[in-house]
Amino acid sequence: MKLHIKNMVCNRCKMVVKAELEKLGFKPLLVELGEVSLAENITGEDKIRIAERLNHFGFELLEDKKTQISEQIKTAIINLVHYTKEPLKINLSAYLSELLKLEYTGLSSIFSEVENQTIEKYFIAQKIEKAKEMLTYAELTLSEIAYQLNYSSVAHLSAQFKKVTGITPSAYKAASTDSRKTLDEV
Structure with missing residues (x-):
């Protein structure tokens, strides 16, 4: 069972x-x-x-089927962003559709209804949390982080990072406080 x-x-x-x-x-x-x-x-x-x-x-x-599907989507994205060793060179909609055996439009509709946000926003939020983690450990350059998270450029990562967090990656790295969230809070 x-x-x-x-x-x-x-x-x-x-x-x-x-x-x-x-x-x-x-x-x-x-x-x-x-x-x-x-x-x-x-x-x-x-x-x-x-x-x-x-x-x-x-x-x-x-118990609810829609909530189960929403959680499966979140789990798939968390696995993809936080536990995959390879760079994120993937089409998210195709990945989720293949994994969950449902059309992406249906998945998107269910996720938005249950979570009150789009799959894309959730995916971006997870990528930003992963970027924060990578910045905190200071093992990779911003360019390497952008590559690992499949951003087209450092500028794209920086713009999205600032939009989500309110500060630039450089400012985040320089700050002494750690504002990372646990994965279930994202």
Whole structure:
């Protein structure tokens, strides 16, 4: 049986969810971002127990199909931006359509309805958070960051960065405060 879980955005989240399900006596076969496959079917009472336990850690069991699709889109984008080692040379609409086996227009409509923002804005926000992370660690130049995040130029990255954050990448790097967000807050 599959469970869809909101706010699973990192490997630690996967470990916590797996451990908590095992404490409740369930056998997770596969734990992925936003999704768990259990060996057994569960009852409505089991779902309530799982939901209550996961809520303590900031996770939410998803029942609604549109919300599940929206979370799958968010998970796919987070995986793409934050966990892919290769530069982001990809057509986002084709990537999401192929991954989720649905037309992009339908995905876009559902996402906008559930999240009150477009997929593109969410994607840009995730890319900016990744840029902040890269700037914080100071291992790459701005040019290398722009390339990794598939911006056409440093100017394009800088303009989008400023539009989202209100400051330039250089100003962000020079500032001593870290205004990064956790992935579930983006």
